[in-house]
Amino acid sequence: MIRLDNVTCGYGGSPVLSRVSLSVAEGETVMITGPNGVGKSSMLRVLAGSLVPSKGNVDYGWPEERDPRHLIGYLPDCTCIYRSLRVNQLERLHRESYGLPRSPLPLLEKASIPESARIGELSGGHRVLVHLSLILSTRPRLILLDEVLNTVDPYLRDLALQEIVTAMADTKPAVVMVNLVFGETAALAERVVFLDYDGIKLDEPVDQLRHNPLVQAAGIEKGIPGMLTELIHIAHGERRNPQ
Amino acid sequence: MFRIDTGSPVPVYEQLKRQVRLGIVTGGFPPDYRMPSIRDLAAQLTVNPNTIAKAYQQLEAEGYLVSRAGSGFFVNPGEHRVIETRKQLFAELADEFVARALELGVSPERILNDLEAALTGRSISDTTG
Numbered sequence: 001m002i003r004l005d006n007v008t009c010g011y012g013g014s015p016v017l018s019r020v021s022l023s024v025a026e027g028e029t030v031m032i033t034g035p036n037g038v039g040k041s042s043m044l045r046v047l048a049g050s051l052v053p054s055k056g057n058v059d060y061g062w063p064e065e066r067d068p069r070h071l072i073g074y075l076p077d078c079t080c081i082y083r084s085l086r087v088n089q090l091e092r093l094h095r096e097s098y099g100l101p102r103s104p105l106p107l108l109e110k111a112s113i114p115e116s117a118r119i120g121e122l123s124g125g126h127r128v129l130v131h132l133s134l135i136l137s138t139r140p141r142l143i144l145l146d147e148v149l150n151t152v153d154p155y156l157r158d159l160a161l162q163e164i165v166t167a168m169a170d171t172k173p174a175v176v177m178v179n180l181v182f183g184e185t186a187a188l189a190e191r192v193v194f195l196d197y198d199g200i201k202l203d204e205p206v207d208q209l210r211h212n213p214l215v216q217a218a219g220i221e222k223g224i225p226g227m228l229t230e231l232i233h234i235a236h237g238e239r240r241n242p243q
Numbered sequence: 244m245f246r247i248d249t250g251s252p253v254p255v256y257e258q259l260k261r262q263v264r265l266g267i268v269t270g271g272f273p274p275d276y277r278m279p280s281i282r283d284l285a286a287q288l289t290v291n292p293n294t295i296a297k298a299y300q301q302l303e304a305e306g307y308l309v310s311r312a313g314s315g316f317f318v319n320p321g322e323h324r325v326i327e328t329r330k331q332l333f334a335e336l337a338d339e340f341v342a343r344a345l346e347l348g349v350s351p352e353r354i355l356n357d358l359e360a361a362l363t364g365r366s367i368s369d370t371t372g
Contacts, residue, residue, distance in 0.1 A: 166286045226250065
């Protein structure tokens with residue numbers, strides 16, 4: 001079980017997240033959504049260990065002798081990987097620093113991304129695929145995916161999602177993903193966490209979402225994508241017209 | 244083979260279950276047919292593998308599928324399930340038909356009348372209802 005316990009964090013000014021708690025079971029896939037600016041990406045950064053909370057704890061529940069970051073695959077909202085390296089150089093650097101055996105990266109082959117291309121010369125979508133391939137090759141126990149697959153074209157996005165699903169089936173990692181576009185990703189999540197300006201507003205198994213009091217009160221009779229879109233509209237409405 | 248609509252209010256595992264049941268009663272999945280593996284189907288549909296597992300396990304509990312250790316899920320060769328499923332699918336169809344007809348503002352009498360007419364092959368009167 002991975003736990004955020006009463007986490008408060010920010011970037012110097014007022015905190016972005018304030019006393020937020022969340023737990024994710026091994027093998028569970030959780031989607032975090034909510035309006036812009038509520039701290040969804042910050043929550044991923046805290047889980048990834050790249051943002052240290054000012055208060056509260058992060059507990060992965062893993063053996064303590066290893067740096068937990070070795071067991072985390074994090075695809076951030078900016079794919080800031082070494083732009084001057086070629087794909088194969090980056091792959092080698094990554095493999096050696098993780099102590100991994102040489103193995104093919106199927107996604108790059110399927111996407112026809114040349115090994116000799118410089119990262120900086122690749123399109124944004126291709127850079128995301130390179131980053132994702134490297135992450136999946138470490139067989140992480142926790143996969144963190146920020147909303148980046150939307151910059152990938154529908155064909156390659158489907159390939160990327162297939163790779164992610166295959167990793168889910170093979171190694172049963174916990175997956176936390178941030179999403180604002182729900183069509184293709186709605187069927188990946190088992191649980192939805194809706195983050196609002198004042199914290200977690202809703203935390204439900206996907207199949208129970210329609211029975212949630214907030215959804216019921218709003219009278220939303222739609223599929224998952226429609227429900228979540230509607231909730232984001234409601235959150236903005238409440239912020240502009242507080243009661 | 245399967246189609247998943249994430250925009251539908253029907254949960255994904257339920258959509259899958261319905262399609263498997265339909266495949267079984269219509270003969271698309273004959274007795275002893277080996278269902279696609281959870282891993283392959285999850286990747287193909289980009290659906291969480293646990294959701295596929297849930298659908299298969301419920302279908303197993305309901306008697307449609309049997310799991311064989313190490314080799315996956317198969318269509319239960321027992322025939323009784325097929326008959327029951329036909330009844331269930333017809334009940335769902337009838338429910339849906341009645342609900343849609345009422346939505347269109349058709350009176351219950353008219354529904355009965357027109358169904359009877361359709362059954363006996365009479366031309367449907369448009370003077371009632």
